[in-house]
Amino acid sequence: MVLKNLSDLKNIAVNGPKRKLILAAAQDKDCLAAVIKAWQDGVIEPVLVGDESNIREICDANHFNIDGISVVNEPDIETAVQTSVRLVHNKEGDILMKGKAGTSTILKSVLDKQWGLRSGRLLSHIALFEVEAYSKVFAVTDVAMNIAPKLKEKIAILNNSVSCLNALGYKCPKVAILGAVEMVNENMEATLDAALLSKMNQREQIKNCIIDGPLAFDNAVSYESAIQKGIKSEVAGDTDLLLMPDIEVGNVLYKSLVFFAKAKVASMILGAIVPIVLTSRSDSEQSKYFSVLLAAGATK
């Protein structure tokens, strides 16, 4: 089952029990809009933790009806975040979402050793893109969390991402390990890692996916490009997931797709005990909504 568009996430998210989403520091218009929309879709049961009077002000000003939604009053942002994380830690939430709080504030709480959301796995970021010129949704990892992952971290990032795609219904996603070139080059560590990861997949050390690399971006997403270069690959032109060599490459690609290719995006953090929706001010309201659907759909 392959996603053609990000709106397909709704069909996946609507199946199964309603997930409880805790919105930390909920006094943010776009986040509230996204959460309320997903609630109206029947996908989530929100709990809004934050400055209650501010939250209600924003809802009134924007005609958001929050009758029936729990609000936990906590005006101080840091305390709101801690309260939210504790709720999830105590199994009173299935998804954590960042509202009007800084990313570092959220991550600090998430990583708290006593009442945080650690699972023992590496945290990583996954983004799903929909662009007109590609026939299906494709995922990219990791454009926001891990700065310069070594092989060990790349394996963890891959396992997180593949599990996420499996949860969305992809039995065996095709994974391209991105390099600037398709040949393994001893001076380019990304290409060496790509070769190792491909081999590990062949030996079933990394499961539930098909991995090939190194592949340059055009060969990963364009069948014609791959043919022209004489590349024989099961993944080329049909990629579901792209692994980035490091955060710069990922971040640049993410932003260029959003700004120049008008891509639609959904993203979340993987590797904690629950999915975490960590969108930024520059993400559109639509992207925040899709991210909520993604988190709900990928929660088992």
Place this chain on the structure above:
Amino acid sequence: MVKCVLESGRKHRIALAWAHNSNSIRSLMQAVKDGFAEALLIGQPEIILDVCKKTAVNPGLLKIIPGYDEDSAIKLAVKLAKNGEADVVMKGMVSTDKYLKAVMDKENGLMLPDAVLSYVCALELPAYHKLLFITDPAVLPYPNLMQKVIITKYASDMAGKFGVNKPKIALIGASEKASPNFHYSADYIQMCQMAKAGEFGDCIMDGPLDIFLACDNKSQQNKGLTTPVDGDADILIFPSLESCNPFYKSLMLFANGKLAGLLRGTTKPVILMSRNETEKSKYYCIALSCLMV
């Protein structure tokens, strides 16, 4: 750009090394028909003629020079440019590695003394209000400070040929926050200081900046900070080939981008294109090389 080249009234002799792929031949033929190029196709004559036949190109309009293997074809193209029998060298169906090796050869190559070889390209994008010059998506894996300074000057120089006389230069990173975690931060800070001291001529430079701050004029508001580049960048300098390469490829495939690029640091223009780049892009590269002669 094509207009500028035609206005010059000159015909430039383009030596196409290992001329076996159809879109290189066709793009060159378009330039010949448009009147600013003469084609010298180096490769196995039977294969060249076969490709011409299959793509409806009249072989009478071009000159075929026999070259029986990739290496000798590339060396011959470079030699022709070196001794003045050709004005521009163009990559055909050969690997970038072999091509660059011949261009960079100390004795027989086309390098300017002590020059840094790099690649600059101009992108035309529907979603952007002007041409965007970027570097380096093809040659330098991890430019150090000195190399970053040089490639910035190459990009400025190319932008100047298109009439951009006070370029806005964005030094690209994952975020606008300078940090020891990002190896390029220190270089960028130094470059900005150098720019203030006039090292790059008349320009506006800022960095590190992310793509949004460089190209989206709403981004300053969103992020609550100011940059003189303000979403109006002419030139983007990338920290690595690994980040620049997928950037431009994603724009070509998903954002209807058109490009014209050229190697810099050479005595004669050298066209470097990926074998799977479109015919139109190759044509623009040929036009650009003629502009830069």
